[in-house]
Amino acid sequence: GENVEQHPSTLSVQEGDSAVIKCTYSDSASNYFPWYKQELGKGPQLIIDIRSNVGEKKDQRIAVTLNKTAKHFSLHITETQPEDSAVYFCAASKGNAGKSTFGDGTTLTVKP
């Protein structure tokens, strides 16, 4: 089955700096790659996603890039703010009845 690896497991940055989280996947048939943000005590919430026919997608301060050849995708957060502190999960899906495989998560801490 699909295997998704996520790095780093923890990331600490100063407010205003950029943060980058990387994921690799194993199944070349995967075609949908979402990123979820989980705040303390809450369920994960989709923040951005990308499909395999797109190389990059941006939404204000966050962007995701995809390299299908290398089978890796990354989340970029610019001008980080304390409210960006959370656990971030990447995931990969092949489109078969919604079975997304998740990475183990990255705990991002933004220091004021």
Next chain:
Amino acid sequence: NAGVTQTPKFRVLKTGQSMTLLCAQDMNHEYMYWYRQDPGMGLRLIHYSVGEGTTAKGEVPDGYNVSRLKKQNFLLGLESAAPSQTSVYFCASSYSQGGEKLFFGSGTQLSVL
């Protein structure tokens, strides 16, 4: 708009007891899922449903059963709880195939003593 609602939010069980977790969504989504979240292990799929009356096994189905009698509800049952089932359980739903845009509930913290 409530989205995905899970009950209860917290529960403590003794080994061997049974319980049912309820998930309800008001978005008319076809697909519903149960995940468990353990420290450092991300989210693992337990069971899922592609429509009313259907269920299927996910990555870690052993020790759990599910039912989808109504489109808006997805129940997760533990027949004989074990300490290894101590976890945070999340229900999610989506409106299209491919696990796209999962909408999660706020979770149920379950402890099995």
